[in-house]
């Protein structure tokens with residue numbers, strides 16, 4: 001048996017309770033990881049509230065999309081000896097079940113710990129780096145020297161994309177909800193961060209650039225942000241949607257879309273196949289892991305809670321007081 005945090009029923013943080021569950025068995029092509037740290041992500045809150053059910057095959061009531069720990073057991077497919085062996089230290093993107101002492105994961109979704117990284121630091125990486133890589137660099141096709149606007153710049157996704165795009169020689173602009181958060185975004189590399197509570201981000205960017213000039217916008221807000229985002233995009237610009245926290249219905253000027261050849265896209269990562277996620281893992285290992293190992297990009301862990309205090313960790317995330325990531329440690 002193992003300890004796990006379970007969602008007893010949809011609702012507030014108090015619905016997260018410590019429980020005993022059987023240790024999961026790895027299916028063919030999976031490994032069993034003894035979890036040492038697990039990252040928190042905003043989708044965990046949506047799942048807790050009942051708005052983001054786990055995909056088939058993932059534990060229905062144990063949240064957690066990213067882990068770091070030690071491989072306990074490998075169950076390779078016959079004739080396909082995998083890369084991993086018991087005792088290897090890994091971090092991994094999982095489809096659920098991360099808030100637990102043990103978690104199973106497809107071999108392809110594991111990555112080695114970047115050199116000199118703690119388990120806590122490594123657990124803060126997978127969900128945001130997989131999401132950012134796929135949405136900004138693959139779907140959004142952000143290229144060197146292009147301009148990127150990211151909303152929610154001070155959160156987990158935001159702090160990842162600001163650092164990564166800056167390290168890859170892009171010019172990054174961000175929005176965030178306080179002046180302190182804006183300074184944090186600028187310390188991470190943003191050229192200019194805009195406090196959306198005191199300034200209109202469209203006005204500020206129009207003041208900086210006479211022509212619409214964002215090549216890519218990463219947005220999780222939606223609603224009334226969408227027409228503003230589209231007006232800010234340069235010709236051939238790409239709007240990449242990864243959530244719609246302010247509303248899933250938005251106004252789109254289809255004539256401008258045609259005239260300026262804009263692209264609106266987006267995706268959700270969790271339900272994609274292990275093969276697809278494995279492809280992102282290999283790209284990250286090749287391109288991004290060296291940047292982490294030289295600390296050109298650094299993990300930003302704002303707070304650490306013991307697994308038992310997952311409810312308090314959720315409360316902190318819902319107050320949006322954090323800068324970067326929140327991580328659970330498992331004794």
Ligand SMILES: NC(=O)c1ccc[n+]([C@@H]2O[C@H](COP(=O)([O-])OP(=O)(O)OC[C@H]3O[C@@H](n4cnc5c(N)ncnc54)[C@H](OP(=O)(O)O)[C@@H]3O)[C@@H](O)[C@H]2O)c1
Nearest residue numbers: 041042131152155156157176177220242243267268269320
């Ligand atoms: N599609 C995918 O595959 C995928 C994967 C992972 C995450 N996501 C989404 O990406 C977003 C960021 O996730 P995260 O883990 O980085 O969360 P996070 O750390 O909580 O960051 C989100 C940031 O957005 C800002 N924010 C929250 N509610 C807002 C609102 N109603 N209007 C404007 N800003 C708001 C908050 O900053 P301020 O307090 O400064 O406003 C917060 O720092 C979430 O919406 C999540 O669901 C999508």
